Every structure is written in structure tokens, then in C-alpha cells.
Amino acid sequence: MLTDEIVDPAIDTTGRRWQLFQFIGPILGVILVIVTIAMVTLYTYRTMREGAITLSRNLLRSQQRYITEEVSHYLSPATGISFMASNMLTGDDQKQNVATFMTLGRSVLRDMPHVDSFYLADDQGHFWMTSRRDDDYEETTMQMEDGAPYYRHKVTDKDGRFISTDRFSAEGYDPRLRLWYKKAVERESRTPDRRLFWTAPYLHLSTRQFIVTASLAFQALDGHKIVFAINISLNQLTKFVNSLKVGKSGQAVIVDLDGHVIAGHNMADIGKPGFDAANVRLDPKTQPVFVRALDVFRVMGDGSGLVHTRGLNYVTIAAAMPLAKRSWVLLLNAPENDFANFTQVVKHQTLYFSIIIVGLALVLAAGLIYQGRRVENLQKKLGSFATERKEDNIILLKIINTTGLLDPSKEQPYLCEALADRSVARRVSIWRLLSDGNRLLCEDMFDRERNAHRLGMELTKTGHPGLFECLEDGHLIDVPNAEDDPRLQSVQRVVMRMIDTHHLVLLPILEEHHLVGAIMVEDPNQITESERVMTLVASILAVRFGQAQEEDKHTQEASPLPPSVAQQASAPQSRPPMRIIEGFLLRSGEEEHHPNDLPESGLYPSVPIMVLEFSEAYSANHDAARVMLDLVSELTDKIQAIAREHKLFSVQVAGNRFIFLGSCSQTADSEGAANIADAAIGIREACLMTISQTNTRLMFRIGIDVGAVLVARLGQKRDVFNLWGEGLTMAGALAHNVPDGGQIQVSDRAYQVLQGVFLFRLRGEFFLPGSGIANSYILAGKGDIGATDKT
Template identity: 30%
Template sequence: MRAQEIIDPTGRRRRDLGRRVRRIVLPIAAVALVMAAMAAVGWRSYDIARRSIAKLSNAVLVATQTAIAQEMATYLVPATQGQAIGLDMVQHGALAPSAGTLGANSFQRFAVALMRQDPQVAAFYLANSDGDFELVQRAAEGATDTIVVTDKTPDHARTRTETRTDESGRVTAQPPQPSTYDPRKSPYYRGAMRQPVEGGSASVLPDGSTVYWSAPYLFKPTSQPVITASIGYTDPGDSRDHVLAVNIALDRMSAFLARLKIGEHGHAMILDRAGQIIAAPPLADAHDDPTAWRLDHGITDPRLADDADLVRAFDLFRVQGFGPQSFVLHGVRYISLAARLPGAAPDWVLLLSVPARDFAAFSAADTRSTFVSLLVILLLAAGLAGVLIWQGLRSDRLVAALDARNARGSAEREALHALLSEPHLLDAAVAAPGLTERLAEAAGAARASIWRLVHDGTVLRCDDLYDARSDTHAGGAELQLESEEDFADARAREAGFAVDDAAADPRTRRYWRQVMRAAETRALLAVPVTGADRTAAMLLIENPTRIGETEGLIDMIGGIVALRLHDEAERTPAPTPTPAGALPATHETRTDPLGDNLLLDPGADGAAPTPGLFPSVAIMVLAFGDSGVEDTPSTDQTLHLVDDIASGLQDIARRHGLFSVKVAGHRLVAAAGCTPEPDPQAPIRLALAAIAIRDLCLSRLSAADIDPAFQIGLDVGPTFGAELGREPSVFNLWGETVRVAEAMAQSNPQPGSIQVTEGMYILLRQHFLFRTRGSFYTPRGGVSRAYILAGRQ
């Protein structure tokens, strides 16, 4: 092996793989680093924004809590201060009772004046331990009602007196009515006296007195929810217990909470620890019993359907106490705050709840902007990496293409060098198998062959067929060109052509059926080889993978084939008269009526059949396989095809002067030379007939799109022959020669070919082309060789 042929494919493959990996992995790694850096920046930005949102939300909730506490103080303090002033005036005699009432006109005027200044004050009460009761309350259209319940009457009967004072000061009195109302049983009185009472709460003032705050209830005169703040006291000049109470309306507080803006979707609520709602936005327009509004009922109350977050916040408060909380409800994160209300009842709780996204809107916009910026950077980086990878791979492809071109050039040079190194390349008398080998190698083909046009261009004869898949050579086959379409371009215009499906192209359909089908190839490249004045041969390349890349070498091989044909033509002597042993001329014979299973009667060649042992009879056996003529679509087509082949066989037998042709099932037996003396022309006539029969069967079967599942066997030797039976008798041939001819047909591995014995080969080798088949054994003859009859010389 030359030094330039020693290569290390594994090392080159590793280098190419390493370069490709570097060109792809490095840009991707760079993009991955950019992505990691951007992810870190994005996470840091998100973490800072999240912390800032948490601080902002807490600050907003605390500020809102302060505002609500201030509003509550503004709302409740005037009423409680008015209560304290009234208490001081009562204790110091400014509102001393007279005329059998508790406060006479002075208390009424004080209460009206205070309600005029504080719209949240709905009523003032005075009650004592004797059961006396006086109420000054708001009425419709700016009027004021005064109700006095007492038993300080001449008959000591308990009566109720109601007086209405309108806005202009006109007084309308109702006659006294009996009354059973006892203020001492009311919750506000019992709570102020520190007696057991259900609901409400108490707070201690700086002076040590106790203020009782009732639970919300519906104040019937105004149909509004109110609470009552009551305080007990004693008069130094009176031993009785007294209670001063004030009603505070809650609708204005609920309206304030409804107007309060906490983010976009936040809201607030005031309630006690037991879940009784004191003030809430839904109560601003409610006129039903406020005691039914309880947060501990949960979301089962349809009126609280929009306050599910406050229900969850209240649950967290009952578990964790005052302070900020965070929770997720229905996929939304909320921030809540539970706080005390200074200046109000001690068990009152302020609940605030707001979605975190309300505070994160600006952060979300900033995050989106940051994300878009990072995405643009990432896309730019990915685009640059993609361009870099594409450019690198493109460079690799260009280098690979250049290397492939150089490799092809080197391969062509090597192939040309190998061809030119053959000492007898242009000598037609010496076989040159390297031509088809280099042809298949250059075209990357499955098979390559050289076919010569003989017999005035009507027959293609294979000089050499190389199968690259099995690294084998074959030759000698002939293909009858029966149609003008067969290789029309290459024969007529001397132009090559390529087809992707040889079975579908009319120019190559016959060649595919007879040659390519068995090899399972489809594509075909036909390159004509021009002789002196016409196409002399063709290069046929099956399943080529490199056509345009190797046109130069293919044309060069075609030129070498042309030179070999020219050398052969110069070596061939001029035609001479046919000698005694040359090929016999065909002749017509008589046509006798056919007997049973005879396509040609015995003695049709002009010799009468004589019973006995014939010294040298040429026997041909044609055997059809299982898929032969029976593979036609219908019975009529099968019968027509069989009749067509049988008629052709008769014509061939008569034309070549055969002795007899007999059909038996899937076999046909033909004989020539049934004479008492050996006939040297009989084997030649039978060989010519066998070639014609082979071409006939190939042509008819391929036209019917049937695989050529038939084999032909030839032998020559002594054979017995005689008329058997009475009238009508049948002439029959038997013996070792018939059995060997049948064995040649059955053992023939190549469908559509002719296998002959060594004895037949010796008689025919001067006139026909053969290729060695191998050895076979017969019991009587021992080991002998077999040959494939390719065609005439």
C-alpha cells in the first residue's frame, strides 16, 4: 500500500467531532451564562420589589388603621364627651329634676342642642333605680320626641307621656298612656350598673367610672343600627342610682368605611371579638336587624359573599391575635391587619384586608419592563450565538465539501492510476474487470456493467457486470432489444440519460424486468459508448449515488471501453464462408399435426425416428418455477400467455431443426441429433434454440410483468429412444443424458439462464460465450463442471 493511502479515519473523525462540538457548545454555553446572569438579576430585582411591596403594604395598612382610629375618635368622642358634660350638669344641679320629671325642659334642651351639634347622636336617656325614664330622640323631618315614663302621678299609676317638638319649636303633646316599660331591665341600665348582662362590653374612664357599650341593634324610630353607651352615677343629694345613656348611630361609620380607599380592592370592617359586626360597608344601606350581621357565620352568609377575605382574616385573628397577616385565598395573596381601636369599646377590632397585587401594580409594570429588556438581550445573545453557530457549521460544511472534493479528486486519480497501471487495459483479448469496479466505485453504485450492442444493434450482450455489494463479477447475458423504445436515447441520439425508476420508464422497463428486478435496484444511469459511426456499447450503472461529481471519470472509462472495442474490431478477421463445423443456417421444416403433449413431432427435422440407442443426442430441459405463467391476474390472460409462448417455441424448434419438443406439466423437453450416427451440428442447433427460447420467455414474461422464474439445462450424450405403446404410439427418450439435462435445469440458481454440462461446453465453446458455474456430481459420470451459456460469439 502506498504511503498516501495510509489514513487514520478515527483520528480525523475525532478532530471533526471536537471542532463541531466547540462550534456548537461554546456559543450555547455563552448564552446559558447570559441567561443565568439575567436570571440572577431578575431574581434580585424581584426579591427587592417583593420586600418593598411588603414594607409599603404594611405602611399603608398602618396609615389606614390610624386614619380609621382617628375617624372613630372623631365619631365617638363628641358623643361620649356630651354624655360626660350631661353627667356633670346633672350631678351639679344644672339639669335638676322638677315638676315630677327627671330633667324637665333643661334636659330636653340640652339633648336637642347636643344632637344638633353631633349628627351621629340619635338619642339621650335618663333612668333611675325607681324605674323613672326620660328619652329625647330624633324623629322624622327634624323633629324631636321626648318620652317620659314615671309613676310619680297622683294615683301612682305608671304612665307614658310623649311630646313632639318640630323644627319650628311647636310642641305637640299626646295624652298620657299606661306603660309597663321598666328601664331597670334594659341591657344598657344593667350594664351601667355593672350587673350581669349578655353581650356588649365595658370600658373604664380615667376618673374610674365605667362606660357600658351595648351590642348593635336596630333603633326603631329611625330604622338605623345604633349602639348605646351608658354610664351610671349617684347624686350626692339623692340616694337613688342613676344612668345616663346616649345612642350613637352606626350608619355614618359604615358609610365612612365604604368611602375609604384602601388600594384598588381593599376594604375594612369593625367588629367585636365574638364576630358581631359593628360597622362595615354593607351596613351603610342596610335596614335590617344588625345583630344578624356576624362575621363568625363565615361565607355561608350570602350578604358577606364579597368579604371572604375578611372572614379568613378574622379566622387568623382569632388564632394569632392582633397584627399583620398574609394569606392566599382562591389563588390571590392578601395582606390583612387586625388592630385595636383606642377610644372605643375594648373588644372592638378593626380588620383591614387588601390584595397584595394592589400594591404590586407598579412593581409588576417595572418587572414586565425589566423582563422585556432581559428578553430582548437574551434574544440578541441567542441570535448572535445562532449566527456564530451557523457560520461555524457553514465553515465546517465548506471545509467538508472541499475535503470531499479533494477526496473525490484523489479517488479519481487513484482509480485512473489503477486502471492505467493494468498492463493490458486496451487489449480486448484480456478481460478488464477493473473497469466496472472503478465505475461502481466512482458512481457509488450498487452495480455497474458494460453491455455491447451486437447483431446490428438488436441485442445487448453483457461483457462484465460487477456487483459492489457482493464483490462479484458476471457476464455473458444477452438482452433482446425488441422495441424501438429500448434505450432509445442512447441508441439513436447517442445521448446518456438517468432514470429514478427504471420499471416505470419505457426505455428501461425491459432491462429492469430481466436484469435489475432480481438485484432489487431501481435507479439507472445509461452512458453510451460511441464507436466509429454509431453506439457500440453502453455503460449501465444501477442505483448510483454520485453522478454529477464523477462524470469525468465515467466518460474516461467509456473512452477506454471504446478503445477496447476498436482494438477488438481490428483483431477480428474478415468474414469467411461458414466451415463444416460452423453454426448451421436455420431452415423451415414441415408442419405435421401435433400429437398429444408434443409441440413438435419426433422426426420433424427430417430424420425418421428409429428405435434404439442414439450415440449423441443433445437434450434441453426447460423448467418453469412455481410463480411462472400462473401469476397473471386472470385465467384468460394465463391461457393467452401460455399459448403465445407455446407458439413461439414451435416456431423456434422448426427454425432450428430440432428433432422433437415435448411438454410435461411445468417442463419442456427438446432434443436434436436423434440419429444412428453422431450429428456435430445438433448441439449447436439446440444451443441456438435454447438462446432463442430464453429470450422469448424473458420477453413474454416481462411484458406480462411476471418474474422470469424459469431455468434451462443442456446436456449431450447417448440416449435411448423408441415408440412405446400401440396405436397411437408415443416416441419417448430416456437415459442418463435426459436426467443430467433435467438436473442442470433444476440446479440452475439464476432464473432465466442456461446451464450446460462440461461435455456440451466442449462442443460449443468455439461458437458461444460461457462463464464457469462450478462443479457437480453424477453417480455414473462422477465430478464434472457446469457452465452458464451467455450467448453467441
């Protein structure tokens, strides 16, 4: 037994208990005093502060009700006058209606200075307006003169007597396309309390007034729709809000739910040249109280609150001011000190009396807090450790219960998935060292973000000597950036660059101290927590790979190469000269080419390119393959003829894909893009007609893009034309991802070039790896010149 576990029964524990009580007693006494002082102080302060704040809130609510009532009176003419006009302007005599409208406008403008102007329009495109011009009134009529639309301005006095007239061109103006007209017509069938449409405030360019428009649609006796609109200036509203006094130094402002200022001191420069009243917003730097109050209103609705900023407490009031389409919000704030300054004095005095006791209490409590924090941290670590062990045990249990775990002939994709999930890595791969010791074969590679497996990649010792050197050391290697490590740069470029990973953890797999494979973990976030699982998986893989190597050796020993074969393999043989067969159905220029006829190597920023992809084009049955080849040959002849007919630059065959170039120049060529779209439509029709006459599963898809490509002239004579790059990748991806066979999918860039000539429909968002999300379109056919596309 250890000596520190021996207990002497003769020792009196009473003294220790008393010492403990002496230590705890003063602490409890200090805490009791602090709590008592704090409670009395807090109660007194809260009572006085709440009384002052309640008083301030009541004052602000009274101010808020007063402002709300004033704003309602300010905007009320819009409702009354609009419905009055709907009863006065419904006659079947248009001239009489216009005269009544002008008389009504002059009367209201004369008596209501905050009303800016009136509009009147019908469903035939007629438009009338009445507004102020200095001390007189301007009556505007849009009419046809000399075969063109003009605004005829007639200036009258308050009694309607003629003063002067002038006119301006109204080319391109149609009141039926204006927001106030369209929205009013949409609301015509609603109940009376919801028929009136309010626009968002905007700056009237001619009068320099910040206005809001209210419009109402109704039907005249002759069956035509009429829209009456009234424009109310908000300049006077700003002057009214700025004149308010909230407490000693408080402020008021009217905003919409997006933070745009409708009225307040932000709009003090309204009407001055260069001031954009429509884009004035609450400034978080200079108006943090209003910004915070608006945020609270969006969540909580109407009410009061306290906002602390710049070392001060502010009492705030936020109240909605409904206005049909959008709501306006009235915000008021005032510093708490304006109403409760005496409570601050009491608070400071109490603080001075209590500071010494509180300081002592803090010193005594610091030790207890420190010890408590240590215990808490220890408990958290123990809990985290237990959680990690539980997660590891769950993963290990699933691995152990996997059928055929040690059988190398059965694939085990869960091993990579378990490592990826436990290490929270972007990708995990398992590599087996082949029996020659010079090659690593990828048994499984799991991309966690895409939830996809792949295999079959091979890394050789001659191509990646640094990788094999790291593995032969036998230790786990953690490289934050493989691109900066000379030993692993080749691995980063060949394996990791395809998904743009950099952090690499490399664990050798050893069987009896001999290398048999490796585990690669890319961009892990919890590598330390996953070491236990990685070690177990490496042990399992060591058994699997060791068995696989033994089987490979037995297979080689059981069937050695005959001597004649070995001699033939070792002896140099004469090889026929290599022939380069270019897969071109159409080359640029004439039939016979000279290397100089090809485009110069380099980057071509805007090349119209199309990819035609055949699916289900392979069959292992000889008869079916012959039928398929005859069908593809027939289609190829038609495709070649169509390409020549539309004067395409080139057509190249690559496997089951045809690559078409409309042109190949350094400048954008809309004609080449149009030619390739015409050819796509012709090829689609020819292919559909031919395939429909044959019992085959062959189908095709077409993708078109206008993008950048790299052009190269290859070969010793520089007579082989090749291209690759973003445009070809995009066109290929568009072809491969067409939703249905026989369709033509077009990128957003190609759509922008072709939209004026061809008809499209929007397919939706299209994801291209490495480029992101963009819109794609389905090419329906060719439209009339000048017609707009139907998306």
C-alpha cells in the first residue's frame, strides 16, 4: 500500500474542520455583505430608473401619436381626392372629363401646397397632367402632332385663363408602362381600402421635389379604363419632422423597412443640386441608435426599448405607419440622461461607497473562480475525450462488422468514408503498393463534399520519388501545404490540384515493417482526433494488401513467361512509323492545307464553339455494333454537309463527340456564333429524322458556348490543329448535362450574343466545376430578325 493512502486513526480531524470553517466563514460573510449592498443599490437604482424611463416613454409615445396623426393628415388628400376623382371622371365625354380633371387639379394645387401634381391616363395611351409653374399652373396633354407624339404645355392662371403654350417631344413615353399605372390596374378589383396603390418615394426631376405617388384605377361609362394619380411632395414633411423637439437633444426620423429615409434631418439638403434623395439611408456610423431601433422593430414590431451606444443609453420608440404597398416606420430617440440624470448621481454615490468592499470580495472570489475554471475545463476535456472515444468506438464497430473485411478481393468503400467523416477531410484515398514495389495503385478515393468514390489512379516511383521516400520512413507525415514541400509537389500537382486541396496527411501502411500501401488525407480539420481510427484502418489494410501481394507473387511464379516470349520482350523490335490521323471532318480554308493556313497558337478570348455528344453509341454485340456504325457514318455525312453549308470554321471528331468552331479570330464574331447556331438547328433536325427511322437507342445532345480557348499548332511540321480551354469545357459540360436527348443547351455568354436572332427558353441554373453557377438556355429555333427572344 502507498504511504499516502495510510490513515492514522489517532489524528484529530476537528482542527482541520475548524480551519476549513475559518477559511470559508469570512468568504461567506464578505459575499453576504456584497450581496446585501448590491441588492439594496440595485433595487434603489432600478426603481428610480424605471420611473424616469416610464416617464420618458410616455412623453415619447405622446410625441409619436402626434407625429403619426400629422403624417396621416399630410397624406390623407391622396385617398379622398382619388376616390372623388373616380366619381367625377367616369363620363363618356373625354373632353369634359379632361376639363374637369384640370379644374380639380388647379383647385387642389391652390389650397394644398404639399400636393405636387396630378396624372390622368387611359388604356388607349392618352396622358394628361396638371402641376404648378411658379405662381401659375401648367396643364399638359400628350397628343400627336406632325405624325409624332408631343407634350403640349398650356400655362394658365388660377382661374384657368390662358397665358402661354409650348411643346416638347414625347417620343418613347407610354403611361401604360409606368409602375403607377400598371399597379393601379392590378388593384382595381380589390376592396376600396386596398385599391389605392402607393409608389416608393422618388425624386421628381422637373420640380426637384421628393414625392410619393398614389394611383387609383376605375372604368368610365364608355368602357375604357382610367387611372388617376396624385403626387404628394415629402419636402414639407421633412421640414415638419426636423422642427420637432424630442426631449433636450432627441431626434425623430421616418424611414421604410429597408432603412431608406423618408423624412428627417438626413434630408436637410433636399432640393439642392447633386443631392439624391431617393438613395438616402440610415448611416450606421452616425445613427447607430436609429439603426438598432429599426432592427428591433423588424423583429418585435411596435414598441419602446433601450439602446446602448457611444457610452450612453437611449430611449427609443418605433411605430409603424402603414402605407399600402410598403410600411413607413417612425423612429424617435432621446438620451436617457435627458429624463433620468438624477438617477446617475445616486448610482455614482452608491458605487463609491461600495467599491472598497466589492474590491475585497473580488480578490477573495478570484481564487475560487480560478479553481472553478480549472475544474470546469478539466471536466470539459474529459467529456470531449469520452465523446471522441464513443465516436471512435461506433466507427470501429462498423468497420469490424463489415463482411469480408480482410478479403482483398472484396471492395470496402466504407473505410475511406469512415476516415473522411472522422477527420472531417475534403478527400481520403487508399493506395496499394504493387508487387514490383515501384507503383502505387489507388484502391479507393472518396470525395466527402461530392459523396463520390473513384479508383484506378496510379503513381510511379520514377514520377514521384519524393512520395516513396516519405513512405519508406514509415512515419505519419503532416504537410500543411504540399505545394511548398519538394518531396510532395508532384503529388499536389497530379492528385490534389484537381479539387484544389493543399493540406496533406500521409500515413504509410506497413506489414511486418515492410511498406505495402499508404493512406492520404487531404485538407483534414480533425486529424489529431482521427489518429486512433487511422491506425486501426492502416492495420486492416496492411493485412489486406499483404495478402494481395502474396497472391500476385504466387500468380507470377505459377505462370512464368516462356523463354521465347521473354526474349521477344527484351529484344528491340522494329516498329512501323507513327501516323497521326487528324479527326477533322472540316478544316479551315481549302481541301489541301498548308501549315500556314492554320490559326496562330495562342489565346483566343471569344470563340463560338459547339460540342455534339452521342450517347448509347457503344455495343458489345457485333451485329448491333455494325448497325450503330452505319448509322453514325450516315449521320456524319449529313453533319459534314451541314457544316460546309453554314461555312463553319472546322469540325473535329473526338470519340463520341464532334467539336465545331464557328470561327477562330482574336475579335468577337457574332456571325460565326450565328452560323454555329444555324448549324446546330440543322444537325438536330437531321439527326432526329435519321434516328427516328431506325430501331436504335442512339441519342445525341448539343452544347454551345462563346468563350476563351487555347489554340496550338502541334507536331514536327506544326500542321496539327488542336484547342482546349474554358470554352470547350463549358460546351462539353452543357452537352453532357442536357436534360433531354435531342436538345441544344446554350450558355449565358452564347445567349447574350444570339438572343436577338434565335428563340430560347430558360433552363435554369447550371453548375460547372471550377466556374460556379450560371444560367443556361435551351435553343428552340430561329426567330425573325429583330424579334425579342422568349425565355
